[in-house]
Amino acid sequence: MSVWFVTGASRGLGAEITREALERGHAVIATARDAAAVTEAYPEKRSGLLAVRADVTDPKALEAAVEAGLAEFGRIDVVANNAGYGLVGAIEETSDEAARALFDVNVFGVLNTLRATLPTLRAQRSGHVVNIGSVGGFATAPAVGLYGASKFALEGISEALHGELAPLGVHVTIVEPGGFRTDFLGGSSIRVEPAAIADYATGAGAVREALAANDGRQPGDPRKAAKAIVDVTEVAGPPLRLQLGADAVERVEAKLDLVRSELDRWRHVALSTAH
Numbered sequence: 544m545s546v547w548f549v550t551g552a553s554r555g556l557g558a559e560i561t562r563e564a565l566e567r568g569h570a571v572i573a574t575a576r577d578a579a580a581v582t583e584a585y586p587e588k589r590s591g592l593l594a595v596r597a598d599v600t601d602p603k604a605l606e607a608a609v610e611a612g613l614a615e616f617g618r619i620d621v622v623a624n625n626a627g628y629g630l631v632g633a634i635e636e637t638s639d640e641a642a643r644a645l646f647d648v649n650v651f652g653v654l655n656t657l658r659a660t661l662p663t664l665r666a667q668r669s670g671h672v673v674n675i676g677s678v679g680g681f682a683t684a685p686a687v688g689l690y691g692a693s694k695f696a697l698e699g700i701s702e703a704l705h706g707e708l709a710p711l712g713v714h715v716t717i718v719e720p721g722g723f724r725t726d727f728l729g730g731s732s733i734r735v736e737p738a739a740i741a742d743y744a745t746g747a748g749a750v751r752e753a754l755a756a757n758d759g760r761q762p763g764d765p766r767k768a769a770k771a772i773v774d775v776t777e778v779a780g781p782p783l784r785l786q787l788g789a790d791a792v793e794r795v796e797a798k799l800d801l802v803r804s805e806l807d808r809w810r811h812v813a814l815s816t817a818h
Contacts, residue, residue: 544568544569544570544591545564545569545570545620545621545776546569546570546571546572546612546616546617546618546619546620546621547560547561547564547569547570547571547572547619547620547621547622547623548571548572548574548608548609548612548619548621548622548623548656548660549561549564549571549572549573549574549623549625550574550575550597550599550623550624550625550626550652550656551574551575551599551625551626551627552571552573552574552575552581552584552594552625553573553575553577553580553581553583553584554580554584554732555625555732555765556625556675556720556765556768556769557575557623557625557626557675558584559765559766559768559769560623560625560769560772560773561573561581561584561585561592562585562766562769563766563769563770563772563773564621564773565585565590565591565592567773568591569591569773570591570592570593570615570616571591571592571593572593572595572608572609572611572612572615572616572619573585573592573593573594573595574594574595574596574597574599574605574608574626575594575596575597575626576596576597576598577596578594578595578596579594581594581595582594593611593612593615593616595607595608595611595612596608599626599648599652599653599655599656600647600648600651600652600655601655602655602658602659605655605656605658605659605660606659608659609659609660609663613663618663618667619660619663619664619670620667620669620670620671621670621671621672621673621776622656622657622660622661622664622670622671622672622673623673623675623772624652624653624656624657624672624673624674624675624697625675626648626652626656627648627649627652627675627693628645628648628649628732628733628734629687629690629732629733629734630642630645630687630689630690630693630733630734630735630736631686631687631690631733631734631735631736631750631751632686632689632735632736632737632738632747633685633686633688633736633738633740633743633746633747634688634689635740635743636736636737636738636739636740636743636747637688637689637736638736641689641734641736642689645689645690645693645734646693646696649690649693649694649696649697650693650696650697650700653674653697653700654700657672657704661708661713664708664711664713665708665711665713667712668711668712668713669712669713670712670713670714671713671714671715671716671776671781672701672704672708672713672714672715672716673716673717673718673772673775673776674697674700674701674715674716674717674718675717675718675720675772676694676697676698676701676717676718676719676720677690677691677694677719677720678719678720678721678786678788678790678791678794678795679691679694680693680694680695680696680697680698680717680719681695681698681719681784681794681795681798682794682795682797682798683695684750685743685746685747685749685750686743686746686747686748686750686751687750697717698717701715701716701717701783702717702783705783714776714781715783716775716776716781716782716783716784716785717783717784717785718772718785718787719784719785719786719787719791719795720763720768720786720787720788720791721761721763721786721787721788721789721790721791721792721794722761722763722788722790735751738751763787763788763790768787768788771785771787772785772787
């Protein structure tokens with residue numbers, strides 16, 4: 544049995560990860576801003592479930608959640624940083640307030656969770672950090688640039704953390720999902736800035752419309768995503784990056800092709816700058 548620490552566990556992909564872990568006989572310290580919402584989400588699977596109120600923007604609450612989990616289960620084996628939300632709006636249209644609030648949850652919330660949980664994993668010399676990113680953190684698009692930037696930041700954090708924790712026996716994986724049929728595109732998980740600048744109607748506007756039209760039609764099955772995520776924590780050599788969904792694979796391959804093409808095209812300029 545492994546002990547999971549999951550943020551944003553009351554709905555969406557976090558709920559599916561929690562459910563999958565419980566069904567496999569693992570224990571879960573399931574955190575959310577409303578602990579009652581967690582217990583309501585899993586009324587039939589209370590065994591092994593510890594629901595704790597913890598907002599990822601509140602370091603003290605996260606520390607208390609870790610303490611409660613250790614008191615209940617004695618260890619933490621997997622930390623799943625899932626809490627987060629989306630933001631739609633062209634870069635210039637997005638207010639400073641909205642951008643900072645997004646980063647407080649999607650980036651600093653992860654850092655807060657890591658500071659609370661990593662001392663336990665380091666002391667154990669074992670464990671696995673699973674950061675739920677997005678394919679948009681590898682290849683972003685108009686109208687979701689700030690959201691992509693928060694997930695780009697998570698890519699950098701995960702990559703560095705991988706090198707820092709590997710000598711201590713702790714794995715790190717960042718998951719890059721494409722579109723999955725959760726409530727992510729609904730009002731509870733995404734915030735939309737007003738389309739205030741007419742010049743962006745063509746570039747960002749098309750993406751705004753596509754996102755609104757795609758709510759409930761995403762190609763990915765969140766239960767299968769949760770299964771893949773739990774699976775990857777049970778293999779001997781887990782990957783640093785895990786793409787989920789054919790759309791994610793397509794976007795990553797297109798980005799890699801573009802970077803390689805531009806690198807080759809401008810290599811002579813890059814190499815011309817040496818002393």
